[in-house]
Amino acid sequence: MGSPAEQVYSRRLRPRSSHATKNAGEDESIALLAHEITDGVFVTVDGKAALSALVELGPGRVISPFDCWRWLRDRGFIDANDCRALDDRTSKHLCLVGPPQRLD
Structure with missing residues (x-):
């Protein structure tokens, strides 16, 4: 089935x-x-x-999306500026003050 x-x-x-x-x-x-x-x-x-x-x-x-952005950054698919921009957009969309502190 x-x-x-x-x-x-x-x-x-x-x-x-x-x-x-x-x-x-x-x-x-x-x-x-x-x-x-x-x-x-x-x-x-x-x-x-x-x-x-x-x-x-x-x-x-x-x-989380924040982990995904770091995975992409760490493998060279995006740069640090792109990662920060994605963090900012994701945080704004989710009404958060920023990515989790564990990712600092």
Whole structure:
């Protein structure tokens, strides 16, 4: 009955709407990361989606946008100025004073 990713999506993440995240796309992403994109990480700031992803994917595969910006910077995909700009835009969008202190 479908691929392993489809089974995770329909049987574990969305069996009842009360247990699902608010966004079907988040659940689809988690299911794909669990079985199809096994070296990928889930990037979110949504608490319920983060918890669902942590349960399905395990530690180290769920990160914040701020962690993502540093990953991109550390690998040379963006420079420090771009990282700061992304931090500022993300912080403003989320109504935060800045990135988490753990990233200083």
